Amino acid sequence: MTTTAPAASTLSRGRTAQVRLQRFGAFLTGMIMPNLPAFLAWGLITALFISRGWLPNGVLGGFGDAGAPGAWQGAATQLVEADDGTTFQQYLGLVGPMVTYLLPLLIANAGGRLVHGERGGVVATIATLGIIVGSTVPMFLGAMIVGPLAAWVMRLVDGLWEGRIRPGFEMLVNMFSAAIVGGALSVGAFFGIAPLVTQLSAWLGDLVGWLADNHLLPAMALVVEPAKVLFLNNAIGNGVLVPLGAQQVVADGKSLLFLVEANPGPGLGILLAYALLGVGAARSTAPGAIVVQFLGGIHEVYFPFVLMKPALILAAIAGGATGIATNVVMGSGLVGPAAPGSIFAVYAQTARDSYLGVTLSVVLSAAVSFLVAAVILRATRARDLAAGESGDLAAAVAQTEANKGRSSAALGALVGDGAAVTHDPDGERGADVARVRVIVFACDAGMGSSVMGAAVLRDKLRKAGAEHVTVVNKAVATLDDSADLVISQRELTARARIQAPTTRHLSVDNFMSSPVYDQVVAEVVAAQDGTAAR
Template sequence: MTASADTTQTGRVRVAVQKFGSFLSGMVMPVIPALIAWGIITAIVVNIQEFYGAWTPADALSEAIGPMIHYMLPLLIAVQGGMMIYQMRGAVVGAVATFGTIVGSDWLLGDEGQIHMFIGAMIMGPLSAWLMKKLDALWEGKIKAGFEMLVNMFSAGILAFIMAVVGFFLLAPPINWLMEVLGSAVRFLVDNSLLPLTSIIIEPAKVFFLNNAINHGVLTPLGANEASGEAGKSILFLLEANPGPGLGLLLAFSIFGVGAAKATAPGAAIIHFLGGIHEVYFPYVLMKPALLVAVIAGGATGVTTNMLLDVGLRAPAAPGSIIAILLQVATDSVVGVILSVILSTAVTFAVASVILLSSRKRDLEGEDKFGAAVSKTAAAKGKSSSHLSNLAAGAAAVPATAAQKISTVYFACDAGMGSSAMGASVLRKKFAAAGIDDVTVTNKAIAALPGDADLVITQKTLTDRARAQEPEAIHVSVDNFMNAPEYDDVVELVRSAGEEGGSASTVTEAPADVVTQPEAAPQTATAVQTKNQILTLNQIRIHSEAATQEQALQEAASILENAGAVTGEYLQAMRDREATVSTFMGNGLAIPHGTNEAKAAVKASALSVVRYDGGVDWSGDQATFVIGIAGVGDEHLEILSRIATLFADEAEVAKLNNAATEHELLQMLSAVNEG
């Protein structure tokens, strides 16, 4: 196997672990507030009983502690896991199956204690929902009218019963065994003073966003079991959450760093330490991998301090802010936890300072690699992050000058049909307004970049892939496709390069390279009619309430399917696209569309337009308009260009937001149907 193949295989494993960890995080993170509530109730009861002795209200409230951790929290995780796979139908079946697993575990253990079924919930919730989804697909469209509810109710009830039995007899025994093995391993590490060695795994895993599988798959379940016992706390909640190593690293950069890294480090330190957003320090490690030694040393110091002083938290601290940690710290652990944060900060600072000082001369003479490190971090995360974007904004996103004249510009995205088409349209308009000559602007799929680009613009999470395709080009990363501030910098860059090279012609719009495009068909009357019907009144909706991203995707796919543009498989293709890269464009607009592999699910070109006045949380960004796209050939690209022109103008967006009816929206968007 070649080195290239090894690298590819390693990347696949990393992405697989990331996806698994992200899925676990998606199940556990929404339930963290309930864990915090449980920790608060536990703390109140324990403190009252410790300082005031027996008190009837506190004794009565203590009855809630056991059922919350043993039943409520695992069931909430199961519900969330089921919702992620198959909405409420999957959530209900997953909860029943998990309850069977909990009771099965208790039946096996008898009077020997309890194991809280967090891991069981993470398995049974999504598994049961997935089975429910597959069963429903078997008889979809085959049930006689009037019997749909009967079949739906009884099929879910029967499957829930079967999965509860499976959980009781088949899943509970191995999970009991697994939890006992993991618990014994932790006890062995603690008894032999080896727990600090976990920092060798956890700290590098954090930098590459691989920690969720460890944290939510192992540490949270084990920590919850330990905290529910006599100790009332767990050191395991502190293994990953300690903000000391990140703070020490950022303080070192604030004093001994150079360039953009030094300029952005103080602000990042505040966000990291008080806000608990650890990912902001990851780029600083990636730009100088030797700094892994510093964060590992600091992490191990914190763990050692916590272990020697026998301290811990009552519940997970999420996010890993010093504020969240102090709110969850056990009463007898306040001083010890604060000391562990201070010492881990100091050790990381000391080691990082030595590393930075030893290479300071080379760093001052060489290029500033911080911007590339931010892009690498965003790519490692696998989705957009406003916090990383803010760091990138603090670095030089666009070079001030170009070595040669810029005449070929590609706006690239994963498929080359959605975000890149709209971004290219906005950029052409800016070039034209600036009077820039002899520049060709083309939207392409990253995989189709031909290698002749002078300038390539991509989403931040895709820049590394584009750079591999176009190593000689200037690369610019953007987040907001409608009015990215980097566009103005690009205009100035191209203008200055043009003045040096000299030219006199017009901006050229090259044919788009759409990887989902079949062989071109003759432009018949039928094709023209299809184009004219790309957006109708039936494909426009206005909702006063908010919606989840999943609900918005389902509605967009449903509208397109009802319009005869796509088959039922297109919804999953939309989900797959979002899992790869967000389709949020900026200015409140998201344009969900399918992946390259979904071209068979597209039957005709069409748009769906839905305005959610309550907003949609679109992978961390706030969308108001969700415009679903189905495109055959390239006939939808001109429409995307018109939409981009509309949404790039904030005054036009305000008018669209103020439209009272769907008919008004159609009139404002009528340009998209004009040939």
């Protein structure tokens, strides 16, 4: 008895810490993900028009002499000092202004909106401009700090006189308060925060340089690959790797940091191993997961396969380290983030001189992860065949109940049925099904597995004649209690319940072919038939 309480307390603290990290990562994703089309546009423009691009163009790439004979007239220019001390007018181009102004301001606006809505987004944008012009490096990190901070300050200021403004003066107060706060924060960011973030960016860049100089860059896989499986990758990828990668592109024209997390090779190798050496539903599901993961770029589809056999994290780490090492040796990289992590997106953002290196990094990482995963699966194949599909299921149910904090009859019944793990935290799978009109499938970013899961469930409901039910996908951070049912991955259900505490929740481990979809469809149809009979 004396050892149980501390152990339970430690487990609870660990779970709370994981949920907090996931929420932090989701917040960073909420700033980056909506703006990824702008990142991709910048990457494509960079790949095409810089001096080392496919279609070098001095006007668009920003390296041409505006005073040369036949120069393009009317384009924006900047005064540049040559090596010999002379100065000349050079085209400003698209690449520089986009990475200096457009991308950080978009990030800041998105972060401000997350904190204080449209008003917070405007103030965040104003304040972030101060840190941009007060620094000599792209202020991605600065935008991710100043944007939400400025919106939070605006929310505090608004709270001071909420409900106390005389009727007719609301617009006057709101307009001038946002202008004053935004302007003051912009000046403060220029003088106070810009030097600090510039130094922070320099330290992070020096850290990456130190890792490169000491041949330790592949060690990043020790952190990134486990973080991906635990849905903590957004804090690392969007919070650190994307900003640092963008700074390297400005300096070197490409960066391998964009491919540390987005490399589809490790997941491909694991899924191939399951397709050849797996048993039961895992083996039959793996080929379809390969298409979604490698071509569609939805890496989440291989996470459940790793969770079923945690030793496979070694395969992911080995594959990820191999991919990084290959890019280091070949000097290859991308010109922008590959999002989603599809092989098509990877090639679209590959630097002109890096196609061989990037291809090898994907192929070799997949080969290494496959070999390691194959050894692990082959070593446990006899035991898995003897246990059937209930071995992993029983362990997964036990883990789910541990996360839940109490036993569940519904979960216990699933083991007997040999179905994949589902989780009904409310313990009322059939309650109020007749009122289900809106179902939300939630994932970390709202653009990955939730899209696929919602499409699968929507198609099943349509075929069952339950087209009156609306199925949409959202990010966990944007959930509320307006839906009748929320479906999420098991690792994200705790966060989903915080965002929508009164909504019914279900969890899935394999969102490609989970039986929870069929159960929901059956309940909706049964409730529909019952209502029609009455």
